[in-house]
Amino acid sequence: xxxxxxxxxxxxxxxxxxxxxxxxxxxxxxxxxxxxxxxxxxxxxxxxxxxxxxxxxxxxxxxxxxxxxxxxxxxxxxxxxxxxxxxxxxxxxxxxxxxxxxxxxxxxxxxxxxxxxxxxxxxxxxxxxxxxxxxxxx
Numbered sequence: 526x527x528x529x530x531x532x533x534x535x536x537x538x539x540x541x542x543x544x545x546x547x548x549x550x551x552x553x554x555x556x557x558x559x560x561x562x563x564x565x566x567x568x569x570x571x572x573x574x575x576x577x578x579x580x581x582x583x584x585x586x587x588x589x590x591x592x593x594x595x596x597x598x599x600x601x602x603x604x605x606x607x608x609x610x611x612x613x614x615x616x617x618x619x620x621x622x623x624x625x626x627x628x629x630x631x632x633x634x635x636x637x638x639x640x641x642x643x644x645x646x647x648x649x650x651x652x653x654x655x656x657x658x659x660x661x662x663x
Contacts, residue, residue, distance in 0.1 A: 535593045537586060539567045550590040557594040557652040561607060562586045563644045576608075576645040580617040583648040584624050591652060598624045600652040606634040607647040617646060 534548030542548060550559040564579025565572045567586065573579055584598075591597055604625060608614055614634055625632070630650070639647055 535590050537567050537590065539565065540570060541565075549586070550594060552594045552654075555654045557591060557596055557600070557650075557654060559587050559590050559650045559652070561605075561647040561649040562590075563639070563641075563647045572643050574643075576613040577616050577620060579644070579646050580620045580648070583646060584620065587648060587650055588624075591650075594652070594654065596652050596654045599628055600654055601625065601628055601630045601650045602653050603651040604630045604632045605649040606632070607637055607639065607649070608634070608645065609637065609639055609642075610645070611636050613645055 532551065532553045535550040535552065536542055537549040539549065547560055549562070550557055562583050563572070564582040565586075566582055573582065588598060591600065606614065606617075606621070639645075
């Protein structure tokens, strides 16, 4: 059995990854860097008009990337929220708290333009995988 590479990408199947040239996440040792993730459902490449539904989908997408890396939301140490409209942030708090309320990562919220006007929230996380007693991440 071969060892896990020290650095490797995680792809979600999003057409944006291929068109722009990035990975949904990159695992580098015990660190997982998840790219800014929007509310697109990558299976259908559709996005809801509702900011809370977009936040929920962002978190599903991020959760899938973390799981592929051998981690979970419990491993998140840093989260960044990017929104074009400041007023859209507070309605998302219950969804965000459900994922991060017990974890309490360092967090930043920024108001800024996103790549597509349909995108109402983008979330980026950094995680540090816990090391088990046998020295393996997970």
